[in-house]
Amino acid sequence: MATVEQAESMTETVAEDGVRRRDFIHIAAVSWAGVGAAAVALPLLNQMGASADVRALASIEVDVAAIEPGQAIKTSWRKQPVFIRNLTPAEVADANKVAVGTLRDPQTLADRTKPGKENWLITMGVCTHLGCVPLGAAAGEVKGEFGGYFCPCHGSHYDTAGRIRKGPAPLNLQVPEFAFISDTVVKIG
Numbered sequence: 001m002a003t004v005e006q007a008e009s010m011t012e013t014v015a016e017d018g019v020r021r022r023d024f025i026h027i028a029a030v031s032w033a034g035v036g037a038a039a040v041a042l043p044l045l046n047q048m049g050a051s052a053d054v055r056a057l058a059s060i061e062v063d064v065a066a067i068e069p070g071q072a073i074k075t076s077w078r079k080q081p082v083f084i085r086n087l088t089p090a091e092v093a094d095a096n097k098v099a100v101g102t103l104r105d106p107q108t109l110a111d112r113t114k115p116g117k118e119n120w121l122i123t124m125g126v127c128t129h130l131g132c133v134p135l136g137a138a139a140g141e142v143k144g145e146f147g148g149y150f151c152p153c154h155g156s157h158y159d160t161a162g163r164i165r166k167g168p169a170p171l172n173l174q175v176p177e178f179a180f181i182s183d184t185v186v187k188i189g
């Protein structure tokens with residue numbers, strides 16, 4: 001049997017150990033919290049880095065001054081092809097003489113371009129059927145039955161406003177968000 005003195009001594013030891021254990025638990029908890037914070041911070045920093053990349057990809061600026069009427073260029077935005085086309089007056093007239101109500105995806109050329117710059121047709125270069133890149137932007141490429149773009153994958157024909165006129169594609173070539181930031185520089189995105 002323990003004496004009273006031994007019992008008091010054991011109580012102190014237990015109390016001391018108890019404090020130590022609590023301290024240890026507290027320190028351990030703080031340490032893990034620190035590790036947890038660091039672990040959370042890393043993905044956050046990665047996300048911040050990614051969003052900077054995304055911001056950089058979010059818009060592009062293209063100087064279109066060198067694109068003559070009747071010519072088009074292919075560029076890339078958000079890793080997808082974009083066609084920028086300078087329509088001739090005849091191509092604008094062709095687009096405007098179509099009865100919009102007869103179209104599968106009814107839109108006027110004016111709906112798809114900017115006021116005063118109806119000759120600048122800017123569309124995604126992605127067929128709305130299954131995503132092929134239509135022909136017609138590069139010199140010498142087939143433009144299809146309606147003088148715009150032709151998707152050879154399954155035979156979709158787009159007109160000079162990039163509207164679907166024949167074939168399986170359900171919609172017009174998509175017009176991305178864009179704005180002219182000067183007379184010749186267009187910002188896409």
Ligand code: FES
Nearest residue numbers: 127129130151154
């Ligand atoms: S992907 Fe263009 S017609 Fe099918």
